Amino acid sequence: MSGTGALMTVHVGQCGNQLAQAFWKSMVDEHGINERGQTTHEDDMNDKKDLLFYQADDDHYVPRAVLVDLEPRVINGMMQSPNFSNLFNTDNIFLSDHGGGAGNNWASGYCQGQEVQEKIMDIIIREAENTDNLDGILFTHSVSGGTGSGTGSLLLEKLREAFPKKVIQTYSVFANSDTSQTTDVVVHPYNWVLSMQRLIENPDHVVVLDNAALHRLAAGKFKTDTPTFDHINSLVARIMSTSTAMYRFNSPVCPSIRYLDLAPFPPMHFIQSAISPVVDPNENFTRKTSVADVTRFLLKPTSMMVSTASRVRPNDCMLSAYMFLQGQIEAHTIMSAEQNVDFAINRPPFYMLKPLRMMHAPLSPYVRPQYKVSGLLLNNSTSVAPLFESLLSKYDKLRAKKAFIDKFEKIVSGLRISRKINQTFQENFTLDMMDDAVHIVQDLLEEYKAVVQKDYLTRGL
C-alpha cells in the first residue's frame, strides 16, 4: 500500500466533542471550506481536502468525522451553531437514546457502550468503506469522565479489532488535578486506570493532553486567571492541526500518518506535546519568532504539556520525536537547526541514532498565519512516566479507601438489573478489571524504567 490515505476522526464524550468543535473549526478554515461545505477559495494544488473531508454528490465537502456521546448537550449545541449545522453528516452522529450520559463513570460509559457499540461501529465502518484508502483514525476523548473514558475505551478496543493495521492516534485528555480546578470528577483516577489499560493495548499513539498543564499554559499565556474550555480547546486544536498538517498539505517528506514512527517500542507510545509560541488570540503578537527560538523553547522539558514534566529526571530519554515547524522558514534554517539541537537530547544508551526529526510542515494556503515561525513537538519520552506514577498513586489512595467504589458496582448492578445484561458481560465487568488495569499500567512504568538501561535490547536473552 502506498500513497496518501484518508483520515477519519472519532470524537467521544463531552470533551471529545468539544475538541471536535475546535478541531473542525480550524480544519474548515485551513481548507477554505465554509459552513455549508463549499470551497471559499480556488483550489490550491497542495491542499489535500480529501484527507479529512469527502465530497457529497453535490460536491460539497463533508467532514469524515463520527461524533459519539451518551448525552446530547454538546453535540446538539454544536449542531445548532451556524458553523456546523450544515457541515456534518447527521448519519455520523450517535447520541444515546436515553441521553442520560455516563455520569462520569467509566463503568457506566463502558457498559452503555456495550449496548450501542454495534451501531457506532456500523457508522465508523460504513464511513471507512466509503473511503478508498483509509490510513488512520484520529480519536479524541477524555479519560477522566464517563463517556470519553468508558465508551471511548470500548470503542478503541473495537476499532483495533476492526482496523488491525490502521494507525489509531488518540488525543486523550488526562485530568491530573491536585486541586479541583481542572476536574470536577472525583473518581477520575479510577476512570483513568481503566482507560489507561485500553490506551496501552489499542492505539498506536496516544497524545497525552494533560488538563492541568493545558490550564497552566493557558492561564500563563492567556490574559485570564480562569481559562475557559475554549482556550484549552484551541490549544488542542492547534496540536491536532499542526500534527496533521504534513498530510493535509501534501508534504512529500511525510505524506501519510503511517510514516510517523513515534513509538519504536510499544506500548511506550504516550506522546507529549509542546507548542510555541502561545499567545492570547485577542492580544497583538509583537515578538519576532525565529526557528532557533521556537526550537529552543520546544525542547525545554518544562514546555511539555504534561504537568509532571517539570520534575526533570536526569535519565529521562527521548525515544522518538517529531518537530514540525511552520511558517516562513528556509529549508536551510531547519537543516542547520537540526544539526545544532542534537547535543541537547538525551537518548537511551543503546541508541545509535538521533530520535528527533525536525521538518518543515506546510501551512494552509488560505489562512494568514499568526506567527512567522511556529512549532509543535510530538515527543515520545520516558519523562511522561511521572504523570502516570502520580495518577497511579492517586488511584491507590482512593482504592485503599475504597472510596466511591460502590458507585461503580452500583451502576453496573443497576444496569444489570434494569437492562438484563447477559452473563458474559457481567463476568467481564468486575472490579478485577481495575486490578488488571493497574498491573498493566505498572508494567508500562516498568518498561519506561527499563528502556533507559543499556541492556534493554538484550534483556532476557
Add this chain to the structure above:
Amino acid sequence: MLSSLSFLIRGNTEELNTKKLKELECLYLVNKNQPVRNDNGDPWTAEELTEDLSRRIKALKLDAFTPIVSDVLGKLAAHDDALHYFVLVSTYRLPDENFAKSLKELGLQQKLVTMIDGEYKFRLYSKPNEHNNVPQLAWDITPVLKNTKVAEIDVTVPSNDLSNIRPVDDWGLISRDFQSILNCEELNLSAREGQPIEFFHLDNITFYKNLLDMHRGISSDLFQLDSDNHFYQSKPCRVEEWNLTTTRAIQQKHIFLANQLSEIVKNLKKHFVTSTSNSIRLLIQKYLIDEQHIFTEYFDSLLGTDSGFQFRHIIDTFPQLEIRSPNTNKFEVCDELYEIVSAHYHVIREMNEIVRRINDYSPILLNEMSFTGSQSAPQFYARKMWRRMNVSLIKFIVNKLAEMLTTPDAELMELLTDAGDPRLIKDPSIWQRLNPLTMESSQCIDEELASRVADLIIGYQFFINDKKNRRQKSDESTFAITDIQDEEELELFSKTQHFEKIINDILSEVDICSTTEKLDELSTCINKLLDQVPTKTIVEKYSQIVLEKSIRFFEFLKSFFTSAYIHLKNRNIVSPSTLHTLELEKIHKQGYDSEFLKTVGYDMKSTMEDSLLTVNPPEPLNVFVSTGVTDIYSQVFTVLNMLHTALDAVIETQYSETLNHEPRLRYAFFHMNTTVFAIRKNMLSLIEAAYETLKKTLNFKDFSSSQSSHELLNVFYRAHRKFIREVAGALMMNSKRGTTGRVIRLMVSSVTQASKACLEGDAVAADKFYQQFQTNLLIFLDQCRLDHARYPLYRSLEIGNDETDGRKSLNSSYSDDLSCRSY
C-alpha cells in the same frame, strides 16, 4: 635735326626735349641696325620697304591715300635718306589698324583728303605741310616710338637645312646650333634607329583624355589594346613641353596601373552571376557596378563632358583637378590621377577576393571591413569607396532585420548563422537553445546587441510560426497560446508604406557622402529599428505568457519528480512511452498540473529497476529540460522512489508479530526507518532549499522593469540550471555520478528484505539483512564524507555516533576519524 624730326612726326616742333631725344635715338638706331630683315637675314632696302608699304595700303584698301603716302615718302627720299628709311621702318612696324586709323584722321586734318558719301577722296593738288623741306607725316607713327623696340633686328628662323649649321664656330668650339641638335631627343632617336621616327606631340587636354580613357578601358590613338586586351603605347609621345622620356615614364606607370585594373575587373566579371538568391552577392555586384559608373562619371566630369550624371551628388564631393587650365602642374595632376585610379584598383582587388569567396563573408563582417576601410584606407578615394559600401551594408542589414522581425518566412540565414547545436554557442540564451542561431558581432555591433537581436528574431519567428502551425495542426503539440492575433497585423505591417517610411527615416541619417567616425552607426540604426517595429512588444507579450507558464512548469517538475511516486501503485511499471492512463488519472487527482502531466513518459530504455522518465513539454518549454536535466529529474524520481519504497516496507512491519517480543529487532527497524527517513528528508529539504532559491528568482514581478520578459526567460533558464545543479548536489550525484544511487539501492534492498523476513516471521533473516543494511549504510556515509557541504547533514546517521560522550563512529570504515572532523 630735332625740330625737323619733330615736325615730321607731329607737324609742330614744340615738344619736350626728352621725347625728341628718344625719337632721335630711334632714328639713329633704325638707320644703324636696319632692323627689318628678310629670310636670309639681310636688311630690307628702302625700296623693298616702300613696295611692301604699297602692297599693305592696297591690302588695307586705303587706295585713296596712295598719292599722299607716295608724296610724303617722295619728298623725304629727296630730302633725307635717313629720315626716309626711318619712316619706312617705323611704318612697317606700325600695326595695321593704327596705320589705317591715323592715316584717315590726319588726312582729313591736313585736308589732304575729303570725305564724300563716307568715302575718302584725294584732294587734287593738295600738298602735305612742309617745314624746311621736311613734310609732315600724314599718319601717326608715335605708337612704335615709345621705346627702341622698333630698332631691334628681326630674328631669323634658322633653316632646317643641316648644311646651314656649322658644327664648329669661329672659335673652334661646338656651335650653339649644333649643340641643340645633339640634345634633340627625337633626332637622337631617329639617328639611332637609322630612320625617321614618328611621335605624338599632344597638348594637355588630349593627353589627359587619352589617359583617363585608358583607365576606363577605352583605347585611343596613343594607348591601344593588344590581343590580350592590354594597353600599350602605340607611338612615342610628348606632351607640350615634356620630352618623350618624361612623358613615357609617366605613361608607363599609368599603363601598368590601367592594365592591373582592367585585369582585376575582367576577373571580377568572371565571378559575376546573373541570377542568385544570395542577396549579399547581389548587393556586392550592384555596388561594384555602381562604383564602375561613378569612376567613369568622375573622369567625364574632370574632362568637362557634362552629360546628366547619375551620381552627380557623389562626384561633386570629389576633388576637381582643373586639368583644363593651362596653369596646372601636369606632374601633380598625373600623380593625383594615379592615386585615384590606384585607390580604385586596390578596393576593387579586395572586392574581387570577397566576391570569389563570398560565402566566407557575412554582412556583419563586410560591414566591419568597410567601416575600417572608410576610416583607415590611405587614399581619399578608397575611403570614400569603402564608405559607400559601408552605407549600403548598413541599409542592407537594417532592411533584412526589419524583414526578419516582421515576416514569418524571412530568410534568416542571411544575417544569422546556424550553430547546429546550442552547445557550440558560448553562453547561449534560451532562444538560442530553442533554435541555435547566432548573429555575428563586430566592432560596429557589440555582442550584447547582436544576441539581443538574434533572440528577438528567434522569439518572433517562434511565436509567429507556432501560431501558424497551431492553426494547421490544431493539436496541442505546439506552444498553446490561444490569443495570438497580431500575426496577421504584423505580417501586413511589413507591406505598408508606413513601414517603408519608418525604415527610410531610420536610414535617413546615414549619409553616403560624409565620412563618419561613428562606430555605432549600425547599432544606432538597429536600436531605432527595434524601437519602431512592434515586434518587441509582441514578443514581450508572448514571452510573458511563456514566463508564467515556465513558473508553473518548474513547479510541476519539482513537485512531480519529488512526490509523484508516492501516488504510483506499482512503481516499476514499464509502459512504452507514456504513463499508464489509470496511473495518470490517479496522479492527476493529486493535483498535478494536467497540462504538463501529459508530457511525462517512460523512457524506452527503462528497466525493471530503473524507470527512466522523460519529459517532452511543448516548445519553448522543452529547452528547460535537456537530456541531462531530464536525467537528473529522473534520478531524483528513482532515488526518492527507492527510499520511499524502503520506508513503506519498514512501516509494513509495524504490526508484525515477530517484533512483539524482539526489542532488538524493533530497534533495528526503527534504525532503518530513521535512517531512510533522514536521508530522504535531507534530500527533499535540500531540493526544497534549492527550489526556494529558484522561486525567488522566478518572482519576476519584483524585477526591475529594465529587464523584459523576453530577457527574463534567460534569467529563468539559468536559475533553473542552477536549481538542477543543486538538486544533483542534493542527491550527491556530483562527485561520483551514479554511485550514490547504487549504494542507496543496496541499502534499500537490505531494508526491503529485512522487512519481508520480518513479515514472514523469520527474525534471524531479518537480523541478517539488518547487518547488511548497516554495512551499506557505512558505505553510504563514506560517500557522504566526500561531499564537504552536505556531510554535516548525515553525520547524525553515523552508527554509534554520539557526540555527547565523545564516542567515535567505531564501525566507520575510516579508521581515522579525522576525515569526519575536518568538515
